[in-house]
Amino acid sequence: MVLLSFTRTSLPQVVEICRDLGVTSVADLGCAELTLFQYFKNMETITRVVSVDLDKQLLEANARKTRPLMLDHMTRRDKPLDVSVLCGSATEFDGRVAAVECVCAIELIEHLPFTQVDDFTANIFQRLLPKYAVISTPNKDFNVLFNFVPGQVRHWDHKFEWTREEFVRWCEGVKDKYGYSYTLTGVGEYEEDNSFGFCSQFAIFTQNEDFPVFEMDTSQQPYEEVYSVEYPVRDPSDTPDRRLTHELMYIVTQIGMERWDAEGEEESCVAISHLQTFPAVGQYEVSDEHVARLVELHCEGEGCDDMVRLSEDRGSIVVRNVPPSPSAEKSDCSSVRSVVEIDEEEVW
Known part of the structure; x- marks a missing residue:
């Protein structure tokens, strides 16, 4: 069986979800090589992107991906785009991330020690309080199609992988404790037998309409800024x-x-x-x-x-x-x- 690469399947899915939600600002937790940003920058509706990862060396090596290209100067955006690349942990609150509408954590949670999952969950749904959150993680039920040996995971750094039932249980916990509703989707179905579910499972969380409004202190900013840039914008008179x-x-x-x-x-x-x-x-x-x-x-x-x-x-x-x-x-x-x-x- 031949599968499309993760980048070619999951990241466009994230972009489509954010486009359907109509968000104007996003945070990418666990951004790694900043690949998802290269999709976000081409969305005219997005005006703010915050990319976060714990590996500063990796961020510095890939910061060039966020810099405006010559084409970005020649064909300027109609709306501004402010970009921040920050080094920090997804389990820790930072006010610059709290200012966005949608938090994305794509294939991140499985890299955390299981003892930190509760901190990660609370940081997003109790402290950052985004209007939307998009979370994805590998579907362990799908691994049988890879002919893995017992206990094998998809990446050496994965601390765990959830079955569909385990993922739903976590989503239900978020729903009951933090006041969010959710829908499930995914990417990468096995065409010959869809009983295994998606290769990568997604949950799209939305704040409930009766969600209380909080005064948030955004002055707490423990993350280190690695790079920031404002993209060139078209002169309003340039009709x-x-x-x-x-x-x-x-x-x-x-x-x-x-x-x-x-x-x-x-x-x-x-x-x-x-x-x-x-x-x-x-x-x-x-x-x-x-x-x-x-x-x-x-x-x-x-x-x-x-x-x-x-x-x-x-x-x-x-x-x-x-x-x-x-x-x-x-x-x-x-x-x-x-x-x-x-x-x-x-x-x-």
Whole structure:
């Protein structure tokens, strides 16, 4: 039997759960190599991620995964994203984790000494008090499919592994003691026989509606901060219309330069319908009239250098291929020697 890797199956499941819950801030307890963060960073709804692990050396080795890439600077987010990487124990309270909506502990609990499970449980559901918690752990019932020897576990560091019945018993304890409801799911079913359950079992906990509101002291912060970063955010004035205007001006200017270099034309007339065939313009899915109005507004704005203007029939953009001179007379498409119909490949 061939199984998909844990990362390729469970982590996308976590992201889908958080997306369905509509959370805007998450904590990843036991984040290890920060792999889950790389999924969270691509969710526009997420504005805060706190990643926690006890292994500082591992966090330092993988901190680069949280740093914004060149692409993150080029295609900025519409909403902020604040990231904190902290070194500390999942059994200990830290106010920075208490400030998030959802706490995730994916394949973590089985790495704790069994004597610390109660402390881990109380830290999440009695002290951190998230609105949601997503907990996953291996399903011991599934291990028979791996041909393990008696007592063998899936990873050398697993202190225990729970059967489905044991996991439900723990979930029921959380429900009865801390005022949370839960639903069960998982990933990795054996297609030939689903009686073994999921390879990895999940519980999604939700605070009950009558959950009491507490004044929480978030000043207690024993975790050590390893790394923090704020992702670049799009300027609020950088609207789709503004970006489209920039694309239009860039493309027609490039066309003008091509015409000047190739044929010495001082002006070129570029049909708006032709500009719509460029992916950089077509992606905005606006009408030709909308494009014409953007060109008008651009030409009416301060600092317009008179290099482009809208044709009288509003169907084309006239671009001056060389810098304007005092004696240069304005012309329209009727006086331009040729209407440019140039393939995008020629421009680039």
